[in-house]
Structures are given as structure tokens and as C-alpha cells.
Amino acid sequence: MTGSPLLLLDIAFHHLAGRRRQTIVAVSGVAIGVGFFLAVSALMMGSQRDFIKTLVDAAPHIIISDELRSPPPQPGILAFRKGAVELHGFKVRNEARGLKDWQEILQAVDAMPGAIGSPSLTGGVTLRVGGREEPLSIIGIEPEIESRISDIEDKLRVGRLRDLESTQGGVVLGEDMAQRLGVRMGDIVGATSASGGTRSLRIVALFKRGQTQIGASSAYVLLREAQSMLARPFIINRIGIRLDDPYQAQEVASRLEKQFSYKAESWQERSSDFLSLLVTRNVIMYSVVSAILLVASFGIYTVVSNSVADKRRDIAIMRSMGFSLADLQFIFICEGLALALIGIGFGWLLGFGLMQILGSVEFRISGEGEFLPLDRGSTQYLIAGAASLFAGVIAAWLPARKAAQVDPVDILRGAA
Known part of the structure; x- marks a missing residue:
């Protein structure tokens, strides 16, 4: 990288400020994706945690039975284990x-x-x-x-x-x-x-x-x-x-x-069918909410792609001035990174608000008021943020890679 990082960051933010409407749309898409990811995962993981807690607390962790x-094997079977004998009329031993x-x-x-x-x-x-x-x-x-x-x-x-x-x-x-x-x-x-x-x-x-x-x-x-x-x-x-x-x-x-x-049965063994269903449910849940984040990243891809298309002449001038391929990639990746980070921040706020709404809903079950169990831990925030950040960087890197391959001579010659 030959250009100053501060200069490159300034160029990136000027690009975003110049396309304010598209920037707001891209940020909103990421924020909505992150917010609903948090709401859905908090609801699903909270219900799973509550269900497992019920499985653990409802009965002893281990049950030893007289089985x-x-x-x-019965004594008759042991006595003639290898013999070609068919037994009739013997009494099964009662234990x-x-x-x-x-x-x-x-x-x-x-x-x-x-x-x-x-x-x-x-x-x-x-x-x-x-x-x-x-x-x-x-x-x-x-x-x-x-x-x-x-x-x-x-x-x-x-x-x-x-x-x-x-x-x-x-x-x-x-x-x-x-x-x-x-x-x-x-x-x-x-x-x-x-x-x-x-x-x-x-x-x-x-x-x-x-x-x-x-x-x-x-x-x-x-x-x-x-x-x-x-x-x-x-x-x-x-x-x-x-x-x-x-x-x-x-x-x-x-x-x-x-x-x-x-026979000693643990609660995991007694509930193995339920636990396997929870694994399947988690795979489905994370697949769906990940698709939401993936769709939101297309907004970042669109903004950066349009920025690359509109700034082709600027890119050629910057190349002729000595900016390297890495400088150009850095500028456009910073644009995608900024859109993702701002969207994640607003998405966290949206997700927190949705959790507050869901957590305040009361259901009457068996005559008693109960609230939805929610997982409000930081893990879901980190997963949503990391997934969105990764998708945003990839969505920005693709057009940034294309921008770095621009031949300044061809662009300037065509402009002339």
C-alpha cells in the first residue's frame, strides 16, 4: 500500500457520503437482517435452553433401575448352548x-x-x-x-x-x-x-x-x-x-x-430423541437466519459495485497518480466494512428492541401467566455481528477486486 491509510479512508467515506440514499438502504438492510437474526435466535435458543433445563430438573440426572x-440367558440355554437339542416343557426361571x-x-x-x-x-x-x-x-x-x-x-x-x-x-x-x-x-x-x-x-x-x-x-x-x-x-x-x-x-x-x-440411564439417554430434534432445529434455524444476513449483504455489494462503476475515471486518474492496486482494493473494502459496521450497530439496537417486545408478551398456559424464554446472552450478538461483517467484507471485496483490475490507459483514452 503506497497511499496514506487516512487518505484512503477519507476517499472511502466521501464515496459513501456522495451516494447517501444507497448508503442508507444498504445500512438498513444489514440492520434489519441483524435485528431479526437476534430476535429469532434469542427466541429459539431461549426456548431450547428452557426445554433442556426442564429435562434436567424434572427428574433425577441418573436413574438406576432393577433392569x-x-x-x-436361562439355565436351559446355558446347559445345551452348543448342542442340537430342542427343549420342551421346561420352566423359565423367575427372578x-x-x-x-x-x-x-x-x-x-x-x-x-x-x-x-x-x-x-x-x-x-x-x-x-x-x-x-x-x-x-x-x-x-x-x-x-x-x-x-x-x-x-x-x-x-x-x-x-x-x-x-x-x-x-x-x-x-x-x-x-x-x-x-x-x-x-x-x-x-x-x-x-x-x-x-x-x-x-x-x-x-x-x-x-x-x-x-x-x-x-x-x-x-x-x-x-x-x-x-x-x-x-x-x-x-x-x-x-x-x-x-x-x-x-x-x-x-x-x-x-x-x-x-x-441399568443406569442418564438424562441425555432418556431424552436422546428430543436432543437430536433440537440439533435438527438449530440447523434449520441458523440456515434461515443466515439467509437473511446473506440477502442483506447484497445491499453492500450493490453500493460498492455502483461506486466502482461511477468512479472508473477517478480510479484511472488515481492509478496514474501512483495509487497501487492494494490502495484501490483497500478503499472499496473500507466502504463495505463501514456499511457493515454501521448496520451491525443499528441491528444490535433493533434486535435488543425486538427482544424487549417479545419478552413482554404474556401467554396464559394452564391458567398461569408465562413469558417467552429468551436467550439475551452476548453470544448471539457476536454471531450476528461476525456473520454480517464477514458477508459485508466478501460483498465489498468482489467489486473491489474488479476495480483493481481496471486499466487506466484504456479508460483515459476512451474518455478522450
Whole structure:
């Protein structure tokens, strides 16, 4: 570069000032593109973050169940593994369900830094009220521990989880189930298990409607009540684990499963279908908003191209005066860079305003007012700014490269 950078910048800004209308249109295009990029990405990433938070908080980060990923083969199959024998009439071995040595598993979990384990027992019963019957999946828990590994307490419409400890036969039902049975807080319902045992349960709390993570046909009782009702004393079939860092769940689950053989599912594994859909949605979202920024960069290309076309004689004179090819490219790239930077600045302001509007919109969901979750972090601003800046520089470089290839002799000869 032979010319002074300040001189070259002055020439570039004089070009833009001389084409004020086109400059405003190009800047407006970039600003609108950046603004809507921020609004759309804030909405999409905010909803994704809220969804993942719901997945993480709704249930334990890891669930160890009394299942095996590869159940052991039956003794008859083992005895004649390589023989050409067809077995008839043998009985399949029944295995007692439940986590064996579950106290040892809990001790191993509690020994891990930042980990909390909560034992539970699940089973099925039938509720009976006034001639109406409803199947119900009961979950026996220790309320104090369970409230530390999941957000059950936040899902209650009325009552408290710890009321299970102070009320004989207490049960926490969902509002949908209570409505189907026609019962309310404090009412007593009858419960019959598959073993034939009958128990009276008193409703001490109600879940809010629409809690799909819990299930409309699920209920919580005290662990010892569930063990007594299901005739499974001192047995549990599930351990829920909460970690300080939920994103370590996959690694910890693999380690526990290898150590104790029981199936250990992380929240990522349980939600793998949803997480893969989020990846697809992000690809679509960024493709669409990137197209918006690409279209906006055409405004910069048009302004710089017109500037090159109108200044062909000036370009020839500057070349004859000693300005190099790099000087000419620098001038027109600076024009595109200036348009992009100004557009990005106004786009950030527009995006911030759109976020404020979207964030103030209230929706009524299940009778409660909720606002749109938005990601207002600086990452989206940086992505929008970097993408627009890159597109703007490329859009300016193409005509700038053409300007640098102009032959001053041909232009001046044609002008003469």
C-alpha cells in the first residue's frame, strides 16, 4: 500500500457520503437482517435452553433401575448352548425384582463429590372412590431426599411433599386424577395392590395440571407405605441421582452401570430423541437466519459495485497518480466494512428492541401467566455481528477486486 491509510479512508467515506440514499438502504438492510437474526435466535435458543433445563430438573440426572441391559440367558440355554437339542416343557426361571445390595449402591453414590442418591419403589395399584376405579402408578420416596434431586416441590398446586411424613397413608395426586375421581385435598381414597392388599390413602397435596414429566396417572407416597402396600418390605427398584454438573451424567452413569451391572440411564439417554430434534432445529434455524444476513449483504455489494462503476475515471486518474492496486482494493473494502459496521450497530439496537417486545408478551398456559424464554446472552450478538461483517467484507471485496483490475490507459483514452 503506497497511499496514506487516512487518505484512503477519507476517499472511502466521501464515496459513501456522495451516494447517501444507497448508503442508507444498504445500512438498513444489514440492520434489519441483524435485528431479526437476534430476535429469532434469542427466541429459539431461549426456548431450547428452557426445554433442556426442564429435562434436567424434572427428574433425577441418573436413574438406576432393577433392569439389566443384557439379561442373563436361562439355565436351559446355558446347559445345551452348543448342542442340537430342542427343549420342551421346561420352566423359565423367575427372578426376584428389585435392586440387590441397594445400600451399597447408595453408599457409592453418596461418596461421589456433589452427588445425591434417593431410593424409591414403584408399583401399580387401583384407586376406588364411590364405585369409580382408576389405575395408578405409585412411587414410594423419602420426601426430604427426593426434593433435593428433583423439582417435585415446584410442581405442587397445594400442599407440601413433606406432609407425607406427618400424615398416615398420605398420597400426592395429580389434579387430573383428582378431578376424574371427584376428590379434593384431605379426602380419603381406597387403594388395592396386585397382591390383594387394601389401604386407605389421604390426599395431602396435588400436582399442577399438565405435568407430563410426572404423568397424570402417577402418585407419590412414603417409601415405607409403598413397600407395605406392594408387599415388598425393605425392597427398592430405583435410585435417582442428582449431580452438581448434570452434563457429567452420561459418564457417571456408564461408570455406575459397569460397577454394579444394573441399568443406569442418564438424562441425555432418556431424552436422546428430543436432543437430536433440537440439533435438527438449530440447523434449520441458523440456515434461515443466515439467509437473511446473506440477502442483506447484497445491499453492500450493490453500493460498492455502483461506486466502482461511477468512479472508473477517478480510479484511472488515481492509478496514474501512483495509487497501487492494494490502495484501490483497500478503499472499496473500507466502504463495505463501514456499511457493515454501521448496520451491525443499528441491528444490535433493533434486535435488543425486538427482544424487549417479545419478552413482554404474556401467554396464559394452564391458567398461569408465562413469558417467552429468551436467550439475551452476548453470544448471539457476536454471531450476528461476525456473520454480517464477514458477508459485508466478501460483498465489498468482489467489486473491489474488479476495480483493481481496471486499466487506466484504456479508460483515459476512451474518455478522450
